[in-house]
Amino acid sequence: MAILTPLSLADARRIGALYGLEIADVRGLLAGSVNSNFALALADGRGQVFLRVYEEQQLGAASREARMLEHLAAGGVATPQPLRRRDAAPSDTDAASEGAAFVAEHAGKPVALFPWVEGASLCQARVTPDATRRVGAALARVHLVGASFEGANASRFDLDSLDQRLRGLRSPAGAKSTAPAPAPALPPDVAAAVDELTGRLERIRAAAPRTPGPQTLIHGDLFRDNVLWEAGEISALLDFESASRGSAAFDLAVTMLAWCFGDDLDPDLAAALAAGYTAVRPLSTEERDRLFHESVIAALRFSITRITDFELRPKGSGVYKDFRRFLARQRTLERLGPEGLLALLGV
Numbered sequence: 001m002a003i004l005t006p007l008s009l010a011d012a013r014r015i016g017a018l019y020g021l022e023i024a025d026v027r028g029l030l031a032g033s034v035n036s037n038f039a040l041a042l043a044d045g046r047g048q049v050f051l052r053v054y055e056e057q058q059l060g061a062a063s064r065e066a067r068m069l070e071h072l073a074a075g076g077v078a079t080p081q082p083l084r085r086r087d088a089a090p091s092d093t094d095a096a097s098e099g100a101a102f103v104a105e106h107a108g109k110p111v112a113l114f115p116w117v118e119g120a121s122l123c124q125a126r127v128t129p130d131a132t133r134r135v136g137a138a139l140a141r142v143h144l145v146g147a148s149f150e151g152a153n154a155s156r157f158d159l160d161s162l163d164q165r166l167r168g169l170r171s172p173a174g175a176k177s178t179a180p181a182p183a184p185a186l187p188p189d190v191a192a193a194v195d196e197l198t199g200r201l202e203r204i205r206a207a208a209p210r211t212p213g214p215q216t217l218i219h220g221d222l223f224r225d226n227v228l229w230e231a232g233e234i235s236a237l238l239d240f241e242s243a244s245r246g247s248a249a250f251d252l253a254v255t256m257l258a259w260c261f262g263d264d265l266d267p268d269l270a271a272a273l274a275a276g277y278t279a280v281r282p283l284s285t286e287e288r289d290r291l292f293h294e295s296v297i298a299a300l301r302f303s304i305t306r307i308t309d310f311e312l313r314p315k316g317s318g319v320y321k322d323f324r325r326f327l328a329r330q331r332t333l334e335r336l337g338p339e340g341l342l343a344l345l346g347v
Contacts, residue, residue, distance in 0.1 A: 015113070019085055035241070064153070076145065120228060140277045140278075141281075162201060165304050214247070
């Protein structure tokens with residue numbers, strides 16, 4: 001990820017002063033796929049803090065995310081609690097003001113500061129059943145603590161939104177046509193994938209339960225690069241930008257697809273993930289019954305967004321995430337079927 005919004009030392013010092021911090025140096029971090037991130041060294045060798053420039057969220061959304069992260073951290077979720085501005089009025093008790101107490105502004109964009117957390121993410125080769133068990137337990141705590149958070153948005157990736165993305169791929173001008181033929185401008189393999197995904201979306205809609213299932217606050221994107229580890233323990237869950245009200249079963253499915261696939265679905269990793277999760281928060285009967293449905297939606301979601309957000313970017317423009325990996329995950333799920341998936345997970 002490139003640094004989309006530069007941050008000078010003078011700007012870093014101005015922002016740091018709002019939080020009662022004296023900044024000695026600023027360093028851009030080439031991490032993440034959406035926002036611009038920086039490490040700010042504190043004066044007198046007192047360590048560093050993490051600064052995020054929100055490239056896509058407006059002030060209200062960034063403030064809401066900060067308030068959510070404070071709620072989760074206060075409830076024991078392993079996520080850095082945003083730093084509070086020193087100039088924030090202590091009487092700010094309404095939700096909007098409370099969120100704004102954490103957020104500053106730079107170049108017309110929201111900014112938030114967080115404590116620096118040491119740790120590293122795991123490559124797939126280092127993922128073990130013990131690691132997925134810990135990840136499952138951490139995800140369950142997000143759902144338990146997040147259930148009492150008020151103000152989370154609805155998901156940006158519901159079936160209607162995914163359908164709109166597919167329509168845009170077939171008709172770049174935004175036409176409402178439902179014709180199955182993809183746009184000629186798409187590379188042939190991408191065009192074939194769009195056809196395949198369109199058919200899958202139609203089948204998922206046809207098989208969808210009549211009523212929405214139970215909802216809580218979900219992370220929505222708990223991939224390996226969003227978890228930091230230190231000495232074999234989880235030191236932080238990161239990047240709650242896709243967090244929303246949603247299905248816990250969907251969130252568990254996303255995490256399974258992210259952590260438990262190498263060349264294929266690893267049954268030991270998947271079973272350990274589910275065991276870690278259910279030891280902290282047992283799945284309800286309805287969530288268990290919806291797990292296969294939510295899993296195929298999760299595979300569909302990342303297949304589509306990796307086409308729209310990564311595959312069609314100019315090559316060399318930053319992080320690349322291959323949609324083909326999630327097409328393969330979708331095919332694995334279809335091979336397993338609902339009962340096969342539940343048996344593999346042991347739930």
